[in-house]
Amino acid sequence: MEKLIEILEELNPDVDYNTVENLIDGRYLDSLKILSLIAEIEDEFDVEIPTVEIVPANFNSAKSMWALIERLKDDE
Amino acid sequence: MSYFNTGFAFFFVPLLAAVYNLIPRKTRPVLLLIFSLGFFFVISKFLIAFLFLSILSIYFIALKLNALDEKRDAILKTVEKGEKKEIKEKYKKYKRLFVALGIAINVSCLIAFKYLNFFGMNIYGLLNVFGADLKFKAFKFAAPIGISFYTLQALAYILDVYNGRVKADRNILKVALFLSFFPQIMEGPIVRYTDTAQALYSGEKIKYRDFCFGYQRVLYGFLKKFIIADRLNFLVNNVFDNYQSFSGTAISIGVIGYTVMLYMEFSGTMDVVIGIGEVFGIRIPENFRQPFFAKNISEFWTRWHISLGLWFKDFIFYPVSLSKVGKKITSSMRKKLGNQYGPLVGGSIALIAVWFLNGLWHGAGYTFLFYGLYQFFMILSGNLFEPLIKKICAKLHINRENIAYRVFQSVKMTLLVFVGELFFFAKTVPQGFGMLAKIFTSVKFSSAELLNLGMDKNDYLIVLIALIFVFAVGLLKEKNVNIREEISKKNIVVRWVIYYLLILSVVIFGAYGPGYLPVEPIYADF
Structure with a gap:
């Protein structure tokens, strides 16, 4: 989780990722930032994020992203 | 046929609702x-x-x-x-x-x-x-x-x-x-x-509350269309059809008028659509969310014709940018260009696809393709210049969350939208450039010319007042005030005064009859 927050802070340092829960809906992360984020996550955690998973519910908070990563790891 | 047909909205739909119940x-x-x-x-x-x-x-x-x-x-x-x-x-x-x-x-x-x-x-x-x-x-x-x-x-x-x-x-x-x-x-x-x-x-x-809320929304749509859009229609067509004979100032009015008209007609239609859905208890998702409050073009497109943008994002943008090839491009470019610009390369390929198809979706014509590519370039340049602007703002100690800076951003964004809509409505791309050039080269101000375009003083005044009203409603929505909820809390007299004022304003100030040209449903043709 810490590593994930590190990645997020590199993308947009002006957000408190422990509390904000509308990263997508509040436009803290736009679609181009999502591309960077997905690349970073896939490299770092060795998972593959299918496009169907790219919905606001999975990316609105660091917590939900972490849940997604855990779930994808389990699937493999 | 249009959803703004009064017989349809105020006779057939209520009749259907009654039978339905x-x-x-x-x-x-x-x-x-x-x-x-x-x-x-x-x-x-x-x-x-x-x-x-x-x-x-x-x-x-x-x-x-x-x-x-x-x-x-x-x-x-x-x-x-x-x-x-x-x-x-x-x-x-x-x-x-x-x-x-x-x-x-x-x-x-x-x-x-x-x-x-x-x-x-x-x-x-x-x-x-x-x-x-x-x-x-x-x-x-x-x-x-x-x-x-x-x-x-x-x-x-x-x-x-x-x-x-x-x-x-x-x-x-x-x-x-x-x-x-x-x-x-x-x-x-x-x-x-x-x-x-x-x-x-x-x-x-059907619930009584849904029926009332739904029809408030329908009425608001009628207000946008009949008071504003229909009033502007003649002027807009006049300017675009005969732009050679007008000054740059008049052309600017025509271009602004077209953008306002398009927004009022399309978002007004959505008010009617969503309102009728609400009558039957169906929550149709919003298609507009105060687009002119956006900070930049990229955000504008998450607030204007939202459902189309989401469609392209889900079915074109991500599938292209996250395809095997797309991912390869992104990861190799990130190594070369870093995290800020690296993803922009793969992202741009997907964005071009999105905006090419978006333009084409609106219609088969070069003006639409040009319009799509224009949006692409605006979004791309916004991303390219973002780090530089950030640096400049930091150097000059400008707080980007400051209200003055936010207004500046929205004004700049709105001007860019005007240019895009100019090409969207121009008959040909060269005509678009001709009009754009004239705006900057033939700056003349003559009140006689402006009053001869197709609207008189009263028309301008009514449009202005109605727009201030729409702006105020937008501002409240932006601040998360649920206006209809607030109205429903008022007592019955106040509520009915509001309804009557809405109805009467459409009846009295609606632009119909001789001298006016009602707008045909613009998006129904796309």
């Missing part, structure tokens, strides 16, 4: 379906065959996709771990085949009706360059109403089933009603199965 719950969705198909038939007659074709194709293909999933899962349970991957791949291929068939059926209808002339003209033109002497004769036929909208909605359904987001529905009436629901059929919003299908088919009794 009287009949047994199970039959209510059937009534909605019959009314929807009847509505389509009244406008497009026997072209309704294409709507049926679309419904049948997505219904059966979705079922087939689900059946393949079930078969695959059953087999997966019986085999060893090592074989699973191969089986998954095999079934993925089957599914792709069927989804491709669904796309082919629906897209080919769309192409046949909308793009045949455009492509034909270009192919003939190309052949003529190589010495052929061909004359192109354009086909003349009307397209089924709303084909651009329901085709995308149909595709979203089978793609969602393909991706496992939605389970295929066995009930064909439900699928048919989802695709043909009358308020949305002409101009969207393009909704997803999970948005409306359940509510559409539940047949719940």
Whole structure:
């Protein structure tokens, strides 16, 4: 989780990722930032994020992203 | 036919609502379906065959996709771990085949009706360059109403089933009603199965509150269209048709007028559409969210025609940028250019695809393609310059969350939107450039000219006051104030005074009768 927050802070340092829960809906992360984020996550955690998973519910908070990563790891 | 037909909105829909409430719950969705198909038939007659074709194709293909999933899962349970991957791949291929068939059926209808002339003209033109002497004769036929909208909605359904987001529905009436629901059929919003299908088919009794809230929304749409859009229509067409004879200032007024008119007509239609949905207890997702409060063009497109933007994002942008090739480009470019600019390369390829198709979706013509590419360049340059602007602001100690800076951003963004809409409505791309050049080279101010464009002093004043009203409503919405909720808390006298004022203002200040040119439904033609 810490590593994930590190990645997020590199993308947009002006957000408190422990509390904000509308990263997508509040436009803290736009679609181009999502591309960077997905690349970073896939490299770092060795998972593959299918496009169907790219919905606001999975990316609105660091917590939900972490849940997604855990779930994808389990699937493999 | 338009949703702004008073007979439709204030007679047929309430009548339908009354009948809907009287009949047994199970039959209510059937009534909605019959009314929807009847509505389509009244406008497009026997072209309704294409709507049926679309419904049948997505219904059966979705079922087939689900059946393949079930078969695959059953087999997966019986085999060893090592074989699973191969089986998954095999079934993925089957599914792709069927989804491709669904796309082919629906897209080919769309192409046949909308793009045949455009492509034909270009192919003939190309052949003529190589010495052929061909004359192109354009086909003349009307397209089924709303084909651009329901085709995308149909595709979203089978793609969602393909991706496992939605389970295929066995009930064909439900699928048919989802695709043909009358308020949305002409101009969207393009909704997803999970948005409306359940509510559409539940047949719940109409609630008094939904009815009142719904009709408030309908009235607000009428206000936008009759008081503002219809008043501007003559002026806008006059300026665009005869721009050579006007000053740059007059052209600016025409261009601003067109953007305002388009916004009022389209978002007003959405108010009527969403309001009618609400009457029947259906929550149709919003298609506009105060677009002119956006900070930049990229954000503008998450607030204007939202459902189209989401469609392109889900089905073009991410699939392209996160395809195997897309990912390779992104990861290699990130190594070379870093995290800020690296993803921009792969992202841009996907964005070009999005905006090329977005332009083309609006219509077969070079002005639309140019408009799409213009949006792409604006979004791209916004991303390219962002780090630089950030640095400059930090150096000058400008707080970017400051209200003055936010207003500056919105004004800049709005000016860029005006230029885009200029090309959107211009007859040809050169005309667009001609008008743009004149705006900067022929700056003259003559009140006599402005009063001769098609609106008199009172018209300007009424448009201005109505726009201030719409702006105030937008500002409250932006601040998360639920206006209709607030109104409903007031006592009955205040409430009815508000309703009467709304109705009377449309009746008195609506621009109809001699001297005015009502706007035809703009998006119904796309």
